[in-house]
Amino acid sequence: MKRKVTLKQIAKELDVSISTVSKALRNSKEISEDTRQKVQAFAKLYNYRPNNIALSLKNRKTKTIGIIIPEIVHHFFSKVIRGIELVANKRGYNVIVGLSNESFSKEVINMEMLANGSIDGFILSISKETLQQQDYHHFTETINQGMPIVMFDRVVNEVNCDKVIVDDLKGSKKAVNRLVEKGCETIAIITTKDYVSVGRLRTQGYIEALEENNIKLKGSLILKVDDALVSDDDLEFLEKDIVTLIESNKNIDGIFAVNELYAITAMKVARKLGLRIPDDIQVIGFTDGVLSKHATPSLTTVSQHAQEMGEKSAELLINNLEIEEDEDHYQTVVIETELIERNSTK
């Protein structure tokens, strides 16, 4: 087993000083052609690579980005990671991932763990618990210590930093407008409780779209779900709620769901009730995941361009890191949504 070699070992072996070796390897022309070649040959032979940790310590930067997300088993978040990783790698950065599991304390602990020198900056999406508690001190403290943060998707006005968001409002308006165009007159929405900001915005988009189309808003057409369908039981409750929704509004001909799972569950329930999609009811979802694509019928959906969000977030962070610029010049980038039409609409 040949352990990693260090400058010191090479120096000892070749009987020169450490600094000579270092310079020779970096092609400094202070060093004679002769020793340079000798050193480089030796280094190559023993496959010398500078130790990242030592470099990090010396340079006071790690070339590593910390990602904190609520959940990794989720198409949206994994796509964002892919986007981040893509540009991070291209620009010579690594990516270290922490999961908050939607918990405030895990979010705090994870951030503290990484903030102590392991990374140069954060890209994160806020956990639900944090959003509920509205306690954002760990973010502001991190920023105050000079460590930049880029927030994506689940962001919050209280924290001053770069942000990358989806235009949820506009996206859901697009969806509802399309349903109207396709002839729907009674459009229901299946959404989350309001503390999830994206849910709130998408609900608002629904409301505004109806207004703009002069369709009267009806409270019974708005189904607010308790979110986080983790267990199968939750799913059953959702199904029952949807049954009620449809049965108490017999003339529903369009459903807009703020996520994929709500949408395909709605389709499933509708079909069970003998309704046909898209003939009797048209459905549009939000989020472009696997379920939408492979459901039968495939689901028309508002794509959030998750990977692009990741790419943009990484660009923002790295620019911030590398271009020592005026701080407080934070920007919020809005990623446009795109309506992907498939077979759940006419």
Add this chain to the structure above:
Amino acid sequence: MKRKVTLKQIAKELDVSISTVSKALRNSKEISEDTRQKVQAFAKLYNYRPNNIALSLKNRKTKTIGIIIPEIVHHFFSKVIRGIELVANKRGYNVIVGLSNESFSKEVINMEMLANGSIDGFILSISKETLQQQDYHHFTETINQGMPIVMFDRVVNEVNCDKVIVDDLKGSKKAVNRLVEKGCETIAIITTKDYVSVGRLRTQGYIEALEENNIKLKGSLILKVDDALVSDDDLEFLEKDIVTLIESNKNIDGIFAVNELYAITAMKVARKLGLRIPDDIQVIGFTDGVLSKHATPSLTTVSQHAQEMGEKSAELLINNLEIEEDEDHYQTVVIETELIERNSTK
């Protein structure tokens, strides 16, 4: 903006030496109660945290695990990551993620990047390109340098290290046996080309199960797909292949597919051809992802226990890291599969 404070700064501020501060913070009883309290109070006030990088350099260990996977936008892999992260965090480790994107060169580059001091060990699943080229020198070299590797799922005999695998053979036998039990007599398989080891093993399980049930093997019932359904075009080809499969074997009453996508595509095609599931054809897949659960009908599937694989991998690696034990004592842990019965079988 108050930057992170170091021992040196505290020492200077309190007019004591650095080592006094260090000792005081670690509750060394060499230090007088008096100064200890003073130092700790100050440290708390300024929220002192030791710098991870400095610790890593000093201790020659980073408390960080490197994960290299082919693809993160994939239920199986993200679940494995979740498992790894879970036990890693519990044992005080962080997790750094590199994506090979199924490419040999990206796998090599990513590993080199991380191997130079950034991490203590690897958990990885081999990229397809690497499997095809059968070039495993980067793994053996890494191991030779004293950096442990745990491979999961896509493993290879040529490399000597800890491994965590699914019992693909037994899992697919379970599936096929179940189809037989449920009355199927003509069972087709949709699988990958043989260089993907899991595909090969699952195919083999299919063959053995048929033999054990005295069902004659028929070449035309084996559909080997070129894998990696990335584009929509690929998917169309797959659908056509399945159409051919079913139409040229009119009596097919069971399909075993080695992954989720193949399985639900098969269901889709079958339905298009006017066949009913599970009445006319029963289908079983492999991998327990979202598609299986939410498809209509929901898919009976062989669960791989991805999260458990991740947990086990992390345990193996960390044990290896922390218990300076006899090397060459590598083990291969087999995670049992579980048949989850849903509605695509009778």
Add this chain to the structure above:
DNA sequence: TTGTACGCGTTATCAA
């Protein structure tokens, strides 16, 4: 009880 010195691996500065 406190402080000095050293080493982890590297690079930069300055001296020889």
Add this chain to the structure above:
DNA sequence: TTGATAACGCGTACAA
């Protein structure tokens, strides 16, 4: 052209 030294931040053996 080469080498010694300091510094990045920390912990610890040893000296005071």
